[in-house]
Amino acid sequence: MTRFTLLLLKKNDTGARQFHFGSFVLFLILFIVTTASAGLGYLFYDQNKKMISQQQVILEQETMHADLQRRIDMFDGREARIEFLEDYVEELKQNAYTSEITLKKHMALMESSILRISRLHDSMCGILSISCVIEGSDQMQPTKEVDWLHNMQKDFDLMDKALKKFALNRKSFEEQAVTIEELQAQLKQMEQNLAEHVEYIEVNQSTIDRLNRKISKATGISLNRKSSKLKSSKSSKGRGGPSLMDYFTLENNEELKQPGMLRKRLYQETESLDLGVSSLEKLSLAIDKNYLNWRQTPSLIPIRSRLLSDRYGKRRDPFTRKWEFHGGLDFIARNGTPVLAPADGIVRLAKRHYGFGKMVELQHGRGFYPGQKKTVRYRTRYAHLSKILVKRRQRINRGDVIGLVGSTGRSTGPHLHYEILINNRRSDPMLTISRFNSEKRLYVR
Structure with a gap:
């Protein structure tokens, strides 16, 4: 069996003195140290717990104090409002009293005026010898003020007619x-x-x-x-x-x-x-x-319809529901509606073209553009047609029918897709249409 021994040496004048401590003493010292450490740790834990409890108590007291202060402020505000309302009610009472006095004065003045009008009315009825609606003994009652005034107006109208008649009769033959x-x-x-x-x-x-x-x-x-x-x-209608x-x-x-x-x-x-x-x-x-330039300017609306389903610019694609650029105007029209040429020109394309379906493209030449002094080169496109009525390189005059409205190509229903290209770049057709057709408005459904 292994034993532990602690040896201490103490030096003195005569030599070194030895002190021996056995294992029992060592374990006793270790036990005392451990017990003291545990006691100190429990003491620190208990003190810390008490400090936390005191802090919570202090926090609750501060919260209660703040709530109490808020209630005191609220009661002070209510007292101020009550005082304000009492002053306001007193002011209303004073205004009501003043208004009542004013009303009595106006009523007295109105009664005096009505009495004068009644006397004048009776006098005029007697002088002109006419049968008045209101007799001299009738008095205005508060419940019949409107009827009395209405009858008085009738009597004065009779007097006016009688005076006019007398004035006309004064002229000699x-x-x-x-x-x-x-x-x-x-x-x-x-x-x-x-x-x-x-x-x-x-x-x-x-x-x-x-x-x-x-x-x-x-x-x-x-x-x-x-x-x-x-x-x-000389017109036969609307004469007069x-x-x-x-x-x-x-x-x-x-x-x-x-x-x-x-x-x-x-x-x-x-x-x-x-x-x-x-x-x-x-x-x-x-x-x-500038006759030729005016004939080549697309000033005519290419279809009789005035309803638009889509304008020029960004829109949600009807198939993908994504935002995409739309390069023209979509006119709502029935299948087979005639499509007109907006200006003189030559047919550049007349065929089926991918998503455009049956399409016609006209090349007009140089024309006028709103807001610019110089002429520009115009081209116009008409897509989703049900039938093409012109051929490539055919010369077209303004107002000629070039095709019929349909729903060919990438389309959800019958309509006309109309584009204007200025100097080979797509432009908003609404600018040209609104400037040259100011009396005709387009509506977006």
């Missing part, structure tokens, strides 16, 4: 005869002036119609809306207006009775018509100088 002779003479003069005026308008209208047709043929831009207000007086005698019922009719005054007024009204003719003549001369 001799004065009426003189007036009739003057009116007959003026009627003849006015008929002559009106006939000259109508002839002048007809001449200008024929000039405007001729220039409108010429400009529309060259540019494809309709000017009928602007000239519709100047229709000839004031007669010649109606001019003498106007104010200041003495002015119209003066010689030449009606003629002057009629020709003053034609100044705007003269300006319109002058402007159209200048416009026609400018278009004549």
